[in-house]
Amino acid sequence: MAIKKPHAASVSAEENLHRKLDMIDKRDAEVKAFIEVYREEALKSAKEVDKRIKDGKAGPLAGLVVAVKNNIAVKGKRLTCASKMLENHHAVYNATVVEKLIAADAIIIGSVNLDEYACGVDGTYSALQRTRNPLDLERVPGGSSAGSGASVAAGMCDAALGSDTGGSVRCPAAFCNAYGLKPTYGAVSRYGLADLAMSLDQIGVISKDKTIMKRVFDAIRGPDPRDQTTQLAENVSKKAAEVKVIGVPKEFFEGVDKHIAAGVRKRIKELEKNYEVREVSIPTLRYTVPIYQLTMAAEFSSAMQKYDGLRYGFPADRNEDLYTSFAKARDASLGKEIKRRIMVGTYITMKEFKDAWYSHALKAREVMKEEFASVMKDVDVLAGPAMPTPPWKFGEEMTPLEMYAADMLTIAANLTGTPAIVEPLSSDFKDGAIQFYGRHFEDDVLFRI
Amino acid sequence: MVNVVIGLEVHVQLKTKSKIFCSCPTNYRDVEPNENLCPTCTAQPGSKPFGLNKTALDNLLKIALALNCKVKDSSVIQRKHYLYPDLPSGYQRTSKPIGIEGNLGKIRIREVHIEEDPGRYELREGTVDYNRAGIPLIEIVTEPDMRSPDDAREFLDELAAILGYLDVARGEPGSMRADANVSIDGGTRVEVKNINSFSGVVAALAYEIVRQQNVLRRGGKVIMETRHFEEATGSTTTLRKKETEEDYRYMPDPDVPPITIKQSHVTELGKTMPELPRAKSARLSKDFGIRSEDAWILVAEVEIADLFEKMAKKAAPQKVALWIRGPLKKQLNYRELTMRQSGLNEEWLSELFDMFETAELSDKAMEQTLIALFDMKRSPRKIATELDLLMTKDTKEIDRVIEAVVNENPKSIEDYKAGNEKALNFVIGNAIKLLKGKADSKLVRELILKRIKEKK
Numbered sequence: 001m002a003i004k005k006p007h008a009a010s011v012s013a014e015e016n017l018h019r020k021l022d023m024i025d026k027r028d029a030e031v032k033a034f035i036e037v038y039r040e041e042a043l044k045s046a047k048e049v050d051k052r053i054k055d056g057k058a059g060p061l062a063g064l065v066v067a068v069k070n071n072i073a074v075k076g077k078r079l080t081c082a083s084k085m086l087e088n089h090h091a092v093y094n095a096t097v098v099e100k101l102i103a104a105d106a107i108i109i110g111s112v113n114l115d116e117y118a119c120g121v122d123g124t125y126s127a128l129q130r131t132r133n134p135l136d137l138e139r140v141p142g143g144s145s146a147g148s149g150a151s152v153a154a155g156m157c158d159a160a161l162g163s164d165t166g167g168s169v170r171c172p173a174a175f176c177n178a179y180g181l182k183p184t185y186g187a188v189s190r191y192g193l194a195d196l197a198m199s200l201d202q203i204g205v206i207s208k209d210k211t212i213m214k215r216v217f218d219a220i221r222g223p224d225p226r227d228q229t230t231q232l233a234e235n236v237s238k239k240a241a242e243v244k245v246i247g248v249p250k251e252f253f254e255g256v257d258k259h260i261a262a263g264v265r266k267r268i269k270e271l272e273k274n275y276e277v278r279e280v281s282i283p284t285l286r287y288t289v290p291i292y293q294l295t296m297a298a299e300f301s302s303a304m305q306k307y308d309g310l311r312y313g314f315p316a317d318r319n320e321d322l323y324t325s326f327a328k329a330r331d332a333s334l335g336k337e338i339k340r341r342i343m344v345g346t347y348i349t350m351k352e353f354k355d356a357w358y359s360h361a362l363k364a365r366e367v368m369k370e371e372f373a374s375v376m377k378d379v380d381v382l383a384g385p386a387m388p389t390p391p392w393k394f395g396e397e398m399t400p401l402e403m404y405a406a407d408m409l410t411i412a413a414n415l416t417g418t419p420a421i422v423e424p425l426s427s428d429f430k431d432g433a434i435q436f437y438g439r440h441f442e443d444d445v446l447f448r449i
Numbered sequence: 450m451v452n453v454v455i456g457l458e459v460h461v462q463l464k465t466k467s468k469i470f471c472s473c474p475t476n477y478r479d480v481e482p483n484e485n486l487c488p489t490c491t492a493q494p495g496s497k498p499f500g501l502n503k504t505a506l507d508n509l510l511k512i513a514l515a516l517n518c519k520v521k522d523s524s525v526i527q528r529k530h531y532l533y534p535d536l537p538s539g540y541q542r543t544s545k546p547i548g549i550e551g552n553l554g555k556i557r558i559r560e561v562h563i564e565e566d567p568g569r570y571e572l573r574e575g576t577v578d579y580n581r582a583g584i585p586l587i588e589i590v591t592e593p594d595m596r597s598p599d600d601a602r603e604f605l606d607e608l609a610a611i612l613g614y615l616d617v618a619r620g621e622p623g624s625m626r627a628d629a630n631v632s633i634d635g636g637t638r639v640e641v642k643n644i645n646s647f648s649g650v651v652a653a654l655a656y657e658i659v660r661q662q663n664v665l666r667r668g669g670k671v672i673m674e675t676r677h678f679e680e681a682t683g684s685t686t687t688l689r690k691k692e693t694e695e696d697y698r699y700m701p702d703p704d705v706p707p708i709t710i711k712q713s714h715v716t717e718l719g720k721t722m723p724e725l726p727r728a729k730s731a732r733l734s735k736d737f738g739i740r741s742e743d744a745w746i747l748v749a750e751v752e753i754a755d756l757f758e759k760m761a762k763k764a765a766p767q768k769v770a771l772w773i774r775g776p777l778k779k780q781l782n783y784r785e786l787t788m789r790q791s792g793l794n795e796e797w798l799s800e801l802f803d804m805f806e807t808a809e810l811s812d813k814a815m816e817q818t819l820i821a822l823f824d825m826k827r828s829p830r831k832i833a834t835e836l837d838l839l840m841t842k843d844t845k846e847i848d849r850v851i852e853a854v855v856n857e858n859p860k861s862i863e864d865y866k867a868g869n870e871k872a873l874n875f876v877i878g879n880a881i882k883l884l885k886g887k888a889d890s891k892l893v894r895e896l897i898l899k900r901i902k903e904k905k
Contacts, residue, residue, distance in 0.1 A: 073488075075497045086494065093488045095495060194494040199703035226489070227497045228706050281551075302528055302700055304490050306541020326532055349698040 013049040013063035016158075017042055017107055020065045024109075024154045030137060032129045033150040035070045036078055037110040049105045059105035061219050064212065066101055067151045067160040070111035071118055072203065073192040074098050081194050082126040083116045085313040085333035089204035096227065097161060097203055097220040106217040109157050112147025116335045118168055118196045119300070120144045121406045122175075122392070127335050132394075135177060135429045139391040142175030144168040145206065149176035152206045159207035159216045165196045165291055167387075167410025170422045170435065177429035179208045179213050184409075185417035185443045186232045188217075189224035195303035198298040200414040210423070214447050221244030221443075232441070241445050242347020243285035245276045245379045246436075251285035252409055260432030263425045264385045267434050271383070271449070280375050280382070284368040285412055289404055291368065292411040294348055301345025309333070340400065365415050372416045376439050381449065385409055386422040386435035409435060417426035419443040451633045453658055455601055456593035457650070459608065460586055462624040463508045464617055468583035469565045470498035470542065470705075474540075477580035478621065490583035492538035497704050503525065504545075505563060505585035506708070508617035510718050512587060513548025513561045514653065515611045515725055520548055520715045524562070526705040529697040534577050535570040542702055547710070553611075554727070556604050557592040564588060584619075594632065598654040601629070602812055605647040606749065610726040613787075614751045622646065631657045637671045641685050644678045653678040657685050737766035746774045752788035753778075759795045764802060772802055780819055797822060801829035813886035815836040841887040851896050854880045862901060873897070 011019075021039065028034055042065075052058040070075060071081045073091035075098075080086045094102070101108060115125035123131045123146025131146040133139040134154035141150040145162030149172025152160050162169040164182040173180025182204045193203055203220065209211040223230045248268060253261050268277060286291045286293075307313055309329020320328070334342075348357035376382070388409060392398070413420035418440055422433045465475055471489035486659040488496035513520055522835070524547045528540035542562035551558035566586045568579040589608070597599050609625070618625070627650045632638045639661065644653050662673050676685040714841045726748040733754065735742040739761075747770060748754045777798070781791060801822065805815040810833060818833045825832050833839050843848065854876050855862060864872035873894075880893050 071495070072494075079458050079494055081494065089494065091495070092493060093496075190495075192495040197703075226499055228500050228704065231706065298700065299703060301542060302530060302698075305530055305532065306494075306537060308532055308539060310534055311537070312494075322534070323532070346698065351696045351698075351701055354698075 005233060011063070012046075013053065013105075013107060014046040016063050017046040017065055017109070020109055020156050020158075023154060027134065027154050028156065030132060030335060031134045031150050031154050031156075032131050033112050033134075033141075033147040033154065033156060034067070035080060035082070035111045035128060037112055038074075038077065038108060039110075042107050042109050045102075046107050049107065052105060057104060059149075059219075061101065061104035061106035061215060064106045064158045064216070066106045066216065067108050067148060067157040068098065068101075068110050069114050069118075069145050069148050069160070069162045071114055071163055071194040071196075072097060072111075072161060073194075074108065077111060079194065080111075080128060081117045082114045082128045083334065083338070084127050084331075085307050087128065089312055091192075093192065096189035096224045098192060101161075101216075101218045106216070106219070112145075112151050112160060114146055114148075114162075114168075115144035116338055117194065117300075117304070118144040118163055118165060118201075119337050119341055120146075121167070121171055121403055122146070122177075123150075123172070124394070125335060125337050129324060130394075133176060133391055133429075136391075138393050140175065140394060141174030142387075142391055145172045145204075148206050149173055149178060149180075152208055154176045158209070159205055159212050161216075161220075162203050162204050162206055163193055163196070164204045164410075164413055165200045166407045166416065168294065170205060170386055170410050170420060170433075171406070173206045173422050174386040174424075174433035174435075176206075177424045177427070177433075178206050178208050179210050179424070180204060180386075180422045181213055181217055181443070181446070182413055182420045183217060183221065183443050184419040184438075185414070186229045187221050187419070187441060187443055189222075189227040189230050191224055191226040195299075197299035198303065199299060200292075200296060200411075202414070210447065212263065217443070233379045241380065241439075241442055243275060243380045243445055243449055245278060246449075247278050247280040247375060247379030247382045249280050249282045249285060249375075249382055249384060251282060251335075252382075254286070255405070255408070256385050256388045257390065257432070260388070260390065261429075263431050264383075264434050267425055268383055272284065275449075277383075278379060278413045280379060282368075282371050282375055284364065284371050285408075287364060288368070288411045288415060290444055291361050292407065292415060293344070293404060294357055295365060295415070297341045297345035298349045298358050298361070299345070301342045301349065304334075304338070304342050304380065307333070330398070337408050339401075368412065369416050372412070372418065376418075379438070380442075381445065382437040384435055386433035390430040413437055419446055421446040451658070451662060452635065453596055454593045454632050454635075454814070455595035455597075455654060457589075457591045457595070457601060457604070458630075459589040459591075459605070459627040460626045461512070461589065461612060461630075462619040463505050463563075463585040463587060464619050465502055465504045465508070465585055469501060469502045469505055469585040470500075470583055472499065473583065475584055475619075477578075477584065480580060482576075482578035483580060485580045486582075488538070491579050498526075498542065498702070500583055501563075501705065501708060505539065506710075507718060508585075508615075509547060509560050509587050510710070510715060511615050511617055511722060512589070512612070512813055513551065513713070514719055514722060515615060516551040516553055516561065516589065518548030518551030518558055518561055520710060520712070521546065522710055522712065524708045524710070526702045526708065527699045528702050529564075529581050529699055531695075531697060533567070533570065535567040535582070537568065537579060537582060541565060541567060542705070544708065547708070553604060553607055556594045556600070559590040559592050561587055561589050593632075598651045598658070601654055602647075602651045603851060605650060607726060609647060610700065610749045610751075614723050614725055629654055629657070631661070632671070633658060633661045634665070636661070636665070637673045637805050638701040639671060639673070639680050640675045642675055642688060644679060649678060649680060652683045653685060656683055660685065667711045723751070726751075726754075728759065737761050737770075739770045743767070743770040743774060746778075750788050756788060756795050756798065760799050760802060763799055764806060768806070769802065772805075776816055776819060783822065791823065792826060793822065797827075804829060804833065808889055809833075809840055810838060811840060811881075811889045813881065813890070814840070817886065837885065838887060840889065841884065847884065847888055847893070847896065850880050850883045851893070851900050854883070855897060855900050865901075 079091040121145040122140035123143040133141040148160035148162035153176035313333035546560035548561035566584040568582040677688040861872040
């Protein structure tokens with residue numbers, strides 16, 4: 001497995017790191033992708049990696065510079081989730097993916113911004129800083145892995161880890177004109193990833209280089225005893241499945257910007273040269289947003305229980321009774337969107353309302369999974385647009401519902417647990433991106449189209 | 450007697466090396482506060498539960514089988530949401546029922562499930578120790594089939610015996626806790642929480658029944674509430690009044706895959722089950738011809754039942770039974786030791802019992818030897834010899850002592866002759882004391898009576 005040279009053949013790990021650090025120094029004051037730059041540690045590890053390269057003992061990611069979304073634990077470093085609640089929280093352990101990156105000799109350059117607790121589609125819900133799209137500073141970088149997309153697009157790293165609960169890797173990848181992968185649920189350990197919605201969250205990768213993205217994915221994937229949902233990863237068929245038939249769900253084009261839709265259609269037309277392309281229909285795709293919103297909010301409200309002000313956030317007032325102090329700490333430390341989701345999630349999981357909302361969402365999700373499985377018996381991958389619009393400008397007011405609708409093309413992969421990849425259509429980020437969905441644990445197939 | 454209805458929810462900490470969802474050790478009593486911790490059992494942001502501890506699940510299954518439960522093919526770990534400082538995640542992981550529809554004698558078991566223990570919150574100091582967070586716990590829920598505190602006592606005694614036989618529970622003080630639901634005369638059900646021992650359950654129930662009776666007697670109404678048992682005073686106080694059931698927003702935990710239980714595995718576990726107290730009691734009573742009430746007492750601790758079986762092969766079983774539940778249990782109870790903890794073995798105890806039966810030791814000397822045995826832990830014959838407790842064979846010495854006590858207590862002798870039996874006991878006691886317990890009290894009595902007659 002050992003790769004002897006860093007990705008750019010003539011460049012040492014240290015030199016590669018310096019280039020990235022220079023770019024941060026040059027541009028991050030305006031882009032604001034990074035929450036923390038691990039300058040000293042990165043330089044130290046670059047030197048060590050270069051030594052290992054020289055000795056022929058380097059790992060598969062030797063010399064690659066990687067940024068990590070700040071909802072993934074890096075030992076001793078701040079794990080803020082871009083929230084006031086965790087602004088000064090330091091992780092006491094490394095996420096499994098971080099351990100694996102280090103073991104593969106990647107250089108972790110720093111932590112990058114996100115929407116608070118990964119709740120958002122454009123990055124503007126970060127409670128700590130506003131990340132801008134390096135391709136057009138007036139536009140949003142996409143979210144919630146805003147800093148991951150922006151740091152990659154600005155050349156501040158070779159790849160960035162993000163997390164994708166409803167499209168949070170793929171949206172910033174598409175908006176920042178990069179490649180983005182949301183692996184199969186269970187392909188990558190979530191140990192060390194702060195929860196948004198446990199049954200939907202998955203760590204993914206963004207890079208301008210598809211090969212690098214694959215290498216990073218290969219380094220971080222695999223079963224982990226500390227995340228039981230990765231057990232299935234062991235059952236992955238190692239044989240390289242061939243792509244023969246591409247399915248195009250007609251629902252994927254409903255409500256999509258005309259220019260983007262045309263671009264994606266054109267690309268699919270090109271694919272017809274090598275593949276059989278079929279139009280298919282997955283009717284439940286029309287309900288992805290409500291199913292997702294209910295499932296996500298229910299799980300999120302559970303995940304957020306621990307942030308009660310006793311252990312994190314503004315310290316609870318000892319002179320007050322417990323519940324008052326919990327309420328005050330949460331009120332002061334959490335953003336508006338977070339509170340909205342907690343309240344919705346709490347409401348729909350109450351005994352009284354559960355059957356009207358949450359139980360329905362769970363059932364609908366099962367139906368969607370069945371529909372997907374049935375369609376994907378005959379087609380190897382699905383294709384469609386990644387995001388319905390190009391990145392919007394800051395200040396273009398959106399209601400929460402409009403915001404939620406931006407996820408409509410990406411969230412089906414989370415609800416069904418299938419892998420999905422997005423690829424830029426042209427060198428202009430406003431042209432949009434194409435997205436492919438694959439079958440469970442056939443992530444590798446997505447790299448062969 | 451009023452019509453009392455009692456149901457119990459019994460929590461038992463299981464014996465495992467590591468916690469239920471992580472690999473931290475479980476010896477929380479032996480270490481400094483907050484030492485056995487990891488990101489998972491403190492619910493650090495990003496942490497996830499490892500798989501459900503397999504030993505914990507097997508321990509639960511054994512208990513479920515012992516309680517004659519049906520074992521379900523699958524279960525789910527749910528999140529039970531509530532906020533309290535001892536709960537680092539803000540929800541407790543608790544399974545849906547795994548064992549259902551069982552019974553222990555006449556008490557039906559509704560269900561048995563597994564859950565995680567929270568940490569320990571010291572309200573007064575405002576501190577929390579998370580060492581206990583993640584200790585595997587089972588909850589056994591009975592149907593409301595008990596009609597008195599004594600019913601509850603019997604049920605809990607048998608349950609404790611079973612847990613001991615299976616060797617699956619931690620067993621130290623505080624490792625078994627209970628909540629009790631009590632209603633009288635078909636009235637409102639009151640839940641009593643925080644009962645930290647099985648003996649506390651009986652005390653709490655006795656108190657609660659009287660309290661409810663008093664409320665009714667004064668023309669009041671028992672209200673639906675949760676009450677807190679105060680161990681120190683043996684009373685219950687209002688914890689919270691509840692108009693409706695609390696809403697814990699139960700939700701399947703997406704981080705823990707569903708639990709699947711193969712019936713073949715349950716069958717295999719069933720084969721490893723020891724003979725349980727009820728069956729053992731019946732067998733001992735039948736095979737050895739001892740009284741069933743004695744057998745029931747012997748089987749409360751498996752080591753005692755085993756001791757009996759070995760001893761009863763060498764001596765008269767009924768006598769052995771009475772000796773064990775009498776002198777031996779008295780000394781164990783006094784020291785608050787189980788047979789296992791005592792470090793005594795069957796060889797010594799058989800030897801001691803034999804010496805007693807063959808009149809080498811008087812009853813008093815036997816007791817003294819037994820007491821010494823707890824500390825000295827060697828052959829009772831050697832102990833008795835060293836301490837000079839063996840029955841004296843020197844009849845001259847006995848005669849001399851008897852002559853002395855009869856002569857020195859003329860008043861008592863007169864009283865005895867006048868019909869006061871107790872007066873004679875005083876004389877016998879003096880003689881035994883002078884003989885340092887080395888003579889049998891029956892023999893001494895006979896000899897004294899003989900001497901009194903002779904003196905006439």
